[in-house]
Amino acid sequence: CLYLLDGRFDSFENVFLDICRISTPEIVINNRKELPKLKAFSLYSELPTFQYNELIVPLLHRMVNLEELYLHLVVHCEKRFVDGYNLKYNIxxxxxxxxxxxxxxxxxxxxxxxxYSLSNEDCQHSFNDFKNSKIISCVDYFRDFKHGQCHIYSYPYRAKTYEYITNNFPGRLFKYVREVSLYDDRPFEHEFFVKIAEYFPFMEQLTICNRKPQKNKFYEQSK
Known part of the structure; x- marks a missing residue:
């Protein structure tokens, strides 16, 4: 997208990009020229990127008259998660x-x-100034795998995929989602799957990444 928005196409008013991977450009390009005519911008990328601060944030700063913005990103961070304070300060x-x-x-x-250890309550609190939209957050730490994740999104959720759902999943109805993946270092019990079926009534594909056996077997409860 940096090649498209390097200033040569400066008459764009609406840009909607679906990108496989956001990585460091192989050549030096102009990433400073303002894009004053751009009014709406959407950036969708499902693969993880390490370039949030280096590429994405500076790109958005050039859109000085932007009125509408949609971001669908997976971001690898070095020190802190992307939360409400980050969005407010950087964007x-x-x-x-x-x-x-x-x-x-x-x-x-x-x-x-x-x-640094961000709690889910702290993350949700970071959106107190976002008065015009409903924001959902979910923070998880996987001690066995030595990493954590922070998922923040506007609700209603309109993406077709919802990835890396954990036992801390806050719920809600997701009528647009078709593909779901579950991930945790704690076991998924039967009751959790019942709730997932309720939250995602139009789910067509379910992927599970979990090595922990269930503690409460459904067949044992039904005896």
Whole structure:
């Protein structure tokens, strides 16, 4: 997208991009020229990127008159998750004409010896200033795998996929989702699957990544 928005196509008013992977460009390009005519921008990418601060945020800063923004991203972070404070400091405070922001961002963080530990309550609190939209957040730490994730999104959720659902999943109805994946270092019990079926009534594909056996077997409860 940086090649498309390097200033040569400066008459675009609406840009909607679906990108496989966001990575470091192989050549140096102009990533500073403003894009004053751009009013609506959508960036959709399902594969993880390490370039949120280096490429995505500077790109958005150039859209000085942007009014509508949609972000669907998986971001690898070094020190902190992407939460409401991050969105406000890095994006919203730089886009003065922005009146509509929708997002679905899952940020990942390797757990080393850092003191930083964001709770789900802290993450949800970071969106207190987002008065015009419903925001859902879910923070998880996988001690066995030594990493954590923070999933934040606007609700209603309109993506067709919902990945890496854990036992901390807050629920709600997701009528647009067709593909679901579950991931945790704790076992998924029978009751959890019952809820998943309720939350995703139009689910067509389910993927499970979990090595822990169930503690409460359904057949034992039904005896």
């Amino acid at each position: 919203i405070n730089h886009l003065f004409q922005l009146n509509k922001l929708l997002f679905n961002i899952r940020s990942c963080l390797y757990l080393n010896d850092q003191v």
